[in-house]
Amino acid sequence: MTPGPAAEAVRVRVPATSANLGPGFDAFGLALTLYDELTVVPAESGVRVEVIGSGAGEVALDESHLVVRAIRAGLESLGADVPGFSLLCENRIPHGRGLGSSSAAIVGGLAAAYGLTGTPLDRDKLVALAHELEGHPDNVAACALGGFTVAWTEGDAGRAIRLDAVTGLRAWAYVPGTRVLTKEARGLLPTAVPHAEASANAGKAALLVAAITGRPELLLTATEDLLHQEYREPAMPESLALVHKLRGSGLPAVISGAGPTVLLLGGPGETSAEPGGDLPEPPDGWRRYPLGIDPVGVQVWSGESSPSAE
Structure with missing residues (x-):
């Protein structure tokens, strides 16, 4: 050297x-x-x-x-x-x-x-x-x-x-006070999933590329997951409950990575970007970060x- x-x-x-x-x-x-x-x-x-x-x-x-x-x-x-x-x-x-x-x-x-x-x-x-x-x-x-x-x-x-995200795409991270190890979260995943779920998930993933790069109005349906999030609920029940609450309100929320943070995506002109605006408040002990796309x-x-x- x-x-x-x-x-x-x-x-x-x-x-x-x-x-x-x-x-x-x-x-x-x-x-x-x-x-x-x-x-x-x-x-x-x-x-x-x-x-x-x-x-x-x-x-x-x-x-x-x-x-x-x-x-x-x-x-x-x-x-x-x-x-x-x-x-x-x-x-x-x-x-x-x-x-x-x-x-x-x-x-x-x-x-x-x-x-x-x-x-x-x-x-x-x-x-x-x-x-x-x-x-x-x-x-x-x-x-x-x-x-x-x-x-x-x-x-x-x-x-x-x-790929370039659509101009104006925003994100909000709901971060809990507790941690989840990636190894623990991965350990909850099954070794196989039904073919029908894998096929449907592939379609959603392809749609998500379109949603993030130019069709943000499709974010809610495009962020639906069938492969990993629900299997991880035992490690982060509060996180999955928040995902369900947000999605039930028509907001495209997902588990961020291996969790337990919940990420909410918003397209241009959708949802107030200001803390305390139109977004649900985070649960007790959680913190919400309003973010842009780097x-x-x-x-x-x-x-x-x-x-x-x-």
């Missing part, structure tokens, strides 16, 4: 994401306007980690920290070496709530490695590397590419394409320069 250039500091901004979006299980992702920010400063040796916000006082502050591991993996993939660095994580994405906090850590760390070495960001390679670390490409794709993404695997490789994905910049969207 050859040493990377000693950049004064590298800053990274990485968005929250919502995966699945109902019928797009393990394939669809949406980048949201809620961000974690990383600042990485090269050092002669060692690693120093500071965490502010979500995860502070809970996550490791050494080489086992997920962002640190992603930075190391990124440097290795680039054939570079930065002996040490300090890392400041300013986390706004809630941990363990289905908004892609681990994907943000992985994509953010990999992007930081590009910044530390002065290498232009290769977003397709970033998706592939992040998939290797995360194990599934849906959240990391939206993190890396922004907008609405469709992800898949070819062999062991993660791939994705980005169109860019992860951004990296050094020193005082502006964020790069290459």
